[in-house]
Amino acid sequence: METxxxxxxxxxxxxxxxxxxxETTDRESVHLLENELQARIDQIFNQLERLEILASKEPPNxxxxxxxxxDQLKYDVQHLQTALRNFQHRRYAREAQDRERxxxxxxxxTTNDADTSIPxxxxxxxxxxxxxxxxxxxxxLGSGSSILNGLRDQRGTLKGTHKKMLDVANMLGLSxxxxxxxxxxxxxxxxxxxxxxxxxxxxxxxxxxxxx
Numbered sequence: 001m002e003t004x005x006x007x008x009x010x011x012x013x014x015x016x017x018x019x020x021x022x023e024t025t026d027r028e029s030v031h032l033l034e035n036e037l038q039a040r041i042d043q044i045f046n047q048l049e050r051l052e053i054l055a056s057k058e059p060p061n062x063x064x065x066x067x068x069x070x071d072q073l074k075y076d077v078q079h080l081q082t083a084l085r086n087f088q089h090r091r092y093a094r095e096a097q098d099r100e101r102x103x104x105x106x107x108x109x110t111t112n113d114a115d116t117s118i119p120x121x122x123x124x125x126x127x128x129x130x131x132x133x134x135x136x137x138x139x140x141l142g143s144g145s146s147i148l149n150g151l152r153d154q155r156g157t158l159k160g161t162h163k164k165m166l167d168v169a170n171m172l173g174l175s176x177x178x179x180x181x182x183x184x185x186x187x188x189x190x191x192x193x194x195x196x197x198x199x200x201x202x203x204x205x206x207x208x209x210x211x212x
Contacts, residue, residue, distance in 0.1 A: 001054040005069065008047045012076050015040050019080065022087050030091065037084055044077045064167065071161045075189075078154045082147060082196065089143050090203060140204065151197050158189055 015037055025033050048070060055066035 001051065001058070001066065004047060004051055004054065005073075008044055008051065008073055011040060011044050011047075012073065012080065015044070015077075015080050019083060022084075034084065034088060037080075041077060041081050041084065044073075048074050048077065064164065068161065068164045071157060071164065075154060075157050075161060078150065078157065082150050082154070085143065085147055085150075086196070086200060086203075089140060089147070089200075093140065093203065093206075147200050148197060151193055151200075155190070155193055158186065158193070161186075 018033070018037060018040075021033060022030065022037075051070045051073070052067075055063065055070050058066045
């Protein structure tokens with residue numbers, strides 16, 4: 001189990017280091033990096049399932065600690081998954097805005113004093129663009145809902161991890177200083193999660209406001 005644990009932890013650190021490249025990668029190849037990161041995250045999730053099985057087979061005096069370490073890895077990779085989805089949704093919103101802007105700039109308007117009829121082709125095209133924008137908004141709202149659900153799941157995982165840490169601390173007789181540090185880390189993670197939820201809601205509000 002130790003070998004697989006260290007291998008998984010190393011892979012999580014590698015994904016974290018590659019996440020910083022998303023903002024600097026050009027538009028033509030950023031989706032390739034996203035696919036690569038998603039594939040690595042999926043592989044880590046598969047390894048975590050194996051680690052959970054191995055942790056349940058540990059001796060009783062080591063089982064609780066083994067499960068706690070696996071839960072911490074699970075929390076870390078869920079955080080990476082949420083960060084990747086947030087970046088993708090921001091990119092989709094920017095690309096949709098760019099397309100709408102280009103369509104508006106490329107559209108030609110002509111005047112005709114003798115004829116005030118509305119061109120049917122342009123009206124149909126505008127209606128089609130509006131429907132596409134609505135579908136894009138539905139997709140973004142659905143994605144935002146899935147992100148919020150993921151954040152709630154992470155919060156539940158964090159609570160369970162915190163409880164398990166307290167149980168382990170009681171069994172091992174850890175000092176009060178260590179307990180305070182553990183609780184401080186849990187509180188910081190909670191604030192980070194709440195900030196991520198607020199940022200996601202704000203991005204969704206901007207998308208709805210400017211694309212509707």
